[in-house]
Amino acid sequence: MANEVKKTSGDVARTDDRQNDQTGPTFRPATDIFEKDDVVTLAIDMPGVDPGSVDVSVENRSLTVRGTIDAPAPEGYRRIYAEYGPGTFERAFSLPDTIDxxxxxxxxxxxxxxxTLKKSEAAKPKQIKVKAA
Incomplete structure (x- = not known):
């Protein structure tokens, strides 16, 4: 079952082959992508993730987003069951040359x-003025 993606509650895909005892499962967060004029916007669901644990990086035109969630049991309790708990959100996207x-x-x-991904100047439409001779 390597690389098989399974659905869990909340429509968050979980890849079981990347789970380990220290970090928990790796979740593939739901993402919406919107485009307007010279901007592309990605809205990535990362519930429970502390903004300080989010890592966004670009390498070789690949945009990678990672964030960890720590869902400790309340003080004095131990976790006996959880459908959604500690783990890592991770998603990667290929960036076209049109994105700066x-x-x-x-x-x-x-x-x-x-x-918010801005399009490069070369990708923006250009209006050419016609001069009278």
């Missing part, structure tokens, strides 16, 4: 990581 990798902005609010 240096202009990516990230914002984390209410469990959603929003990435």
């Amino acid at each position: 990798a240096d202009g990516i902005e990230a914002n984390h609010k209410n469990g959603v990581l929003t990435l």
Whole structure:
């Protein structure tokens, strides 16, 4: 079953082959992608992830997003069952040449990581003025 993705509650895919005892399962967060003029926006669900644990990186035109969730049991209790607990959110995207990798902005609010990807100047439509001779 290597690399087989299974659905869990909340429509978050979990890849079981990447689970280990120290970090828990790796979740593939749901992502919405929107485009407007010269901007592409990604809204990535990362509930329970502390903004300080989020890592966004670009290498070789690959955008990778990671964040860890720590869901400790309440003080004095031990966890006996959990459908959603400690683990790592991870997702990777291939960036087209039209995206300016240096202009990516990230914002984390209410469990959603929003990435704003600006298109490069070369990808923007250009209007050419016609001069009268």
